Amino acid sequence: MAITDTFKLDGKIAIITGASKGIGEAMARGLAEAGASVVVSSRKQQAVDEVAAAFRKDGLEATAIACHVGDPAQIETLVAETCAKYGGVDIIVNNAAINPVYGKMLETELSAFDKIVAVNLKGPFLLAHHAAPVMKQRGGGSIINISSTAGLRPWPGIGVYSMSKAALISMSKTLAQELGSDGIRVHTICPGLFKTKLAEALWSDDKLMNYILRETPLQRIGAPEDLAGLVVFLASEASRHLTGGTYVADGGLLSWG
Numbered sequence: 001m002a003i004t005d006t007f008k009l010d011g012k013i014a015i016i017t018g019a020s021k022g023i024g025e026a027m028a029r030g031l032a033e034a035g036a037s038v039v040v041s042s043r044k045q046q047a048v049d050e051v052a053a054a055f056r057k058d059g060l061e062a063t064a065i066a067c068h069v070g071d072p073a074q075i076e077t078l079v080a081e082t083c084a085k086y087g088g089v090d091i092i093v094n095n096a097a098i099n100p101v102y103g104k105m106l107e108t109e110l111s112a113f114d115k116i117v118a119v120n121l122k123g124p125f126l127l128a129h130h131a132a133p134v135m136k137q138r139g140g141g142s143i144i145n146i147s148s149t150a151g152l153r154p155w156p157g158i159g160v161y162s163m164s165k166a167a168l169i170s171m172s173k174t175l176a177q178e179l180g181s182d183g184i185r186v187h188t189i190c191p192g193l194f195k196t197k198l199a200e201a202l203w204s205d206d207k208l209m210n211y212i213l214r215e216t217p218l219q220r221i222g223a224p225e226d227l228a229g230l231v232v233f234l235a236s237e238a239s240r241h242l243t244g245g246t247y248v249a250d251g252g253l254l255s256w257g
């Protein structure tokens with residue numbers, strides 16, 4: 001098979017959570033452009049309907065299914081409805097996440113702590129739980145968990161979020177060990193700062209931006225489209241010998257050690 005063909009995702013079915021905007025939307029478009037049928041998911045049906053319609057207008061295959069990943073029943077339904085529509089699942093991108101608080105870790109309200117863990121950690125766990133048996137039946141698949149460089153080096157002010165992202169990296173590694181024999185590969189992507197709604201408080205802070213741009217070898221912050229190539233690679237046959245790995249996409253900021 002020609003190397004370019006190993007990146008193709010024709011016939012594959014992908015679910016992407018948090019795909020109504022930002023990094024999730026860009027990754028969903030990338031997967032669809034590589035040939036996958038994509039299930040665009042987030043909490044708001046109208047928002048995902050609009051994204052899926054835009055994809056279809058460009059000749060891509062997409063369906064919108066709303067799912068709050070903090071709700072276990074909705075995750076089960078997401079997998080069941082995907083299987084009913086497309087006949088299975090091959091690729092999961094656990095991308096939806098929240099960071100509702102900025103401040104010292106021990107000042108975090110318990111309700112915020114619980115919400116962060118439910119969405120950022122329990123959601124990805126449950127989606128993998130429901131999708132893995134389907135993937136196994138189809139001979140394998142790829143689970144891609146979107147963590148953060150904050151999961152590798154915690155940022156002050158976003159301690160609980162950082163903790164949830166560190167735990168997600170750990171979860172990916174364990175699942176990679178346990179699911180490898182079923183042909184299911186599990187990867188983690190750690191984005192650095194990207195210009196999206198989630199990180200607005202960071203990139204709209206001029207002092208912080210100046211610092212980050214000065215310290216980042218590529219002298220830029222990320223745009224959502226920057227991750228599409230990596231996610232297509234990790235979902236495809238081109239990455240067939242990779243599992244359990246953590247891929248940092250931060251313009252080189254963490255390369256200083």
Ligand SMILES: NC(=O)c1ccc[n+]([C@@H]2O[C@H](COP(=O)([O-])OP(=O)(O)OC[C@H]3O[C@@H](n4cnc5c(N)ncnc54)[C@H](OP(=O)(O)O)[C@@H]3O)[C@@H](O)[C@H]2O)c1
Nearest residue numbers: 018020022023042043044069096097148193194196198199
């Ligand atoms: N932006 C950065 O600088 C950065 C850095 C490191 C890591 N990341 C990670 O990259 C991923 C994407 O972030 P982003 O920056 O693209 O965020 P974003 O622009 O804020 O988009 C978040 C997406 O998640 C959805 N969402 C929020 N809560 C949800 C829930 N409970 N259930 C299902 N969907 C939910 C939102 O749509 P609805 O409102 O319709 O639900 C939206 O589609 C996250 O895992 C984030 O932690 C981002």
